Amino acid sequence: MAKAHVVLVPYTSQGHMTPMVQLGEALAEAGLQVTLVVTARVLAALERAESSLLQHPLLVLRSIDDGLNPDPNVAPSFADVLAGIPSLQRNLESLLLEMLAAPFPPTCVVSGTFCSWTQVVTSKVDLPRVELWSSPTYVYSVGFHHGRLVSAGMVPFKGSMEDTWITCIPGLPPVRASDFVREFMPTEEEMEADPKKCEGLLKVVKESYGGARNLYRLLVNSIYELDSNATDDLRAEGVHVLPVGPLFLQNSSKGIIERPRINALEEDQTCLQWLDGREASSVLYIAFGSEARLLKDDMQELAYGLEASGHSFLWVIRPGSVVDEQSFDCILPEGFEERTAAHGKIVSWAPQMEVLAHSAIGGFMSHCGWNSTLEALCHGVPILAWPQRADQGLNKVFIEDHWKVGIAVQKHGGKVKRAAVETAIKQLMTEERGALVRKRVKEVKDTVWKSVQEDGSSRRHLDEFIHALNSLADQKSM
Template identity: 55%
Template sequence: MGVHVLLVPWSAQGHLTPVLQLARVLACNPEFLITLVLNARASARVESASSALPRHHSIKVQVICDGLNPDPSHTPSMDDVVASVPIMQQNLQTLVGDLMASPHPVTCLISGTFCYWSKSVARAFNIPRVELWSSPAFIYSIGFFHHRLIEEGLVPLKGQRSNTWITGIPGLPPMKATEFVKELTPTEEEIQADPEKVPRMLKRLQNTYSEARDQYRILVNSIYDLESQSFDALCEEQVHAYAVGPLFLHNVGVDASNQRFTEPRTSLYKEDRSCLQWLGSRAPASTLYVAFGSDSRMEKQDIQELALGLEASGHNFLWAIRPGSIVGDLSVADVLPEGFEERVANRGLIVSWAPQTDVLSHSAIGGFLSHCGWNSTLEALWMGVPILGWPQRADQGVNQFFIREVWKVGLAVEMDEDSKVSRISIEKAVRLLMVGEEGSLAREKVKEVKKLMLKVTNDGGSSRRNLDQFIQDLYHLAQDRCST
């Protein structure tokens, strides 16, 4: 009997990407069957964007309904997603029941950590559940150890974020609340405005992390050497978290000699590949790539300040402004300063969505102004591109802290008390990154991290060993099930 892995991703692109990378890795093993479970909206988005799902005879896609609007242009609220959980759970249970009665019963269920409702399905059929964590281990630690912030009186925040230091998370150095996960550190004023804010937050944390010790594995798309203290802190709590990243470097589709991905990056948006031809006319390391990921939304004022800061910097730039990424559903033409595109026509290009890995590997790129999402961070580090951080939400501020203060592979755009940036701060940061001494130092550090990434994913490397051991354990699980 072969190994049948059921993959259940959280449907946002940042979570879907590493799941598909893992699917490709697992499918390369003999006697492995992979069933990828998507909700209707994620499936429709992938289809509408003409994105390449993993094309392998061992990978099958199964679409199940979650009761939400399947229109790929629709973005459900978090409350809608939470309300849909019982439907998704019931439909997944039905699917697993059918598969368990088939000639290829499920050996293991791997789901995104936030798909907490899959725990009960795995228990119902006595299937080991594995979590795939798509962020660094230090972010998992924040969720797992969050109760300590409450015990120490740090939540709710009682003063200004800029004057409050967050401590008490094992494996995490002290940092200002302005860089911490804002969704997990509400202020007293925010709670007064919404008394249910903390109960909702604690319920989601309970659902997500309360059974962490009981999971068969937690696979983390990260590198042990970059955050050993966080992995060790989780291990001391009997949380079986293992670094297996970067997952894209385990794929047969990565050519380490030229850094390029020969398999396309899964995208839920239509890519404008004409920008690659434009980059071909730029000098080496002369161009700043600007992109804020698949989910961030920015205010009109931020877009305008960014535009004017890029203009004032005097550097070439390629700027991806995703459809629907501007608050108020405004168009690019609605928000750009008057005459901006004409003034920068000889050195700037705006596209709706770029083929990011191809852009980052292009010789013309000398820096990446990023929201510091984890997939984007890993891709930039592998391509040897220093990062200029402007985090937007969730884990991105903490990621930026490690990029700037711990790994020293990038810089940050300076923000004011309200987390706003100005054209002056953008102009200054771009120049520092592209031609300043700070940028040069970050560029050298990135090269060191790139070597580390290759080392840990090569035969004998720590991430490779962890992934190989996991694959062998799946074989043993399948054999044990067959013999009972």
């Protein structure tokens, strides 16, 4: 029986790299050969961070050049990224042809949804293309059904976002425009400032989602039981979608979650010892992911509200996470650290999975990025939702209104004020509403873990995918 060989081509941001690596580990543990292809810039960042990915026992790492500056300190502009696509296509094609001539040729290519440039390459070398969608299925539905937004007159958007409800996306419950994926719905004012914005958006949407029915498979880092309406709708539309998440649980053995460090930031392990000295469920963990950037005013309001709540906290303030502020000293209110030193700790980066697993953690103030949301759910930690961009507003709606595993920090006039922060913290950590949320999140935790056990929905879907790949490899070897 031939061994299937999967080539992974992730989108380069942290939130997309992480689940792709986790998928690769799960496939490799099932006996498949896995090659992870990254850009020269990502490889340089991994080398600088001395990432364990460089010597991963299960994954082969290869890099291709995009013609851009490989220095990880130089962030390419969007125009630069687009300009680098022809180089990526040429170099990926060369790499795949080289691999196809080797003893264990590739069986398929798995790419990120926003790596639609791989479609041309896989067609030329005659390899099936699979996508890994790293957000929930209901967010994929927004891109797939984007034409309905256009037909409904929502693109460009006119009017009040707070007072307008989006009801035209199958698989998605009615949601306020203010909670919708803003990147999919530019406003009239934004269009006037950049007349090509809508044209560019429609082009990206068509390239990213237009070929969904032609994919060999669409893998989603989500759970059917939490995301069934959108999954069923896409299947009815002819998309072969398989929810296989959470991927970090798929490659865990005997309930132990291990992962390679991908981020270039060094984790501050001292926070774990600090948590050891705290009472059970007493600490609020605050982290806004690897990419979100808050305004200084938001950080100050958060600090004042946190201080007024009086609760113990572990707060991750990532370097560069505050807009237009280079110095950490300028971010927080004067004297804040001194006044909260007895019950608070601030770090620049934390080992999030270990933090969420710690018995002292009683809540997680989060930007509602999907990776963070899944990690909170698998540990049964309730969420204080403060979304920033992309899919995070929709995730907040599901977290608070549908799964009922968290509480949103309320905005007034589009801004979060310190009183709202204080109120939300107290609700989650000490009041009756928080108790109901904590009970519910434990139930969802059970659902999440059952999905990856033998005969669980996510496990079945992943096994189905692996079986299909092995069958493909057998056919090609005949």
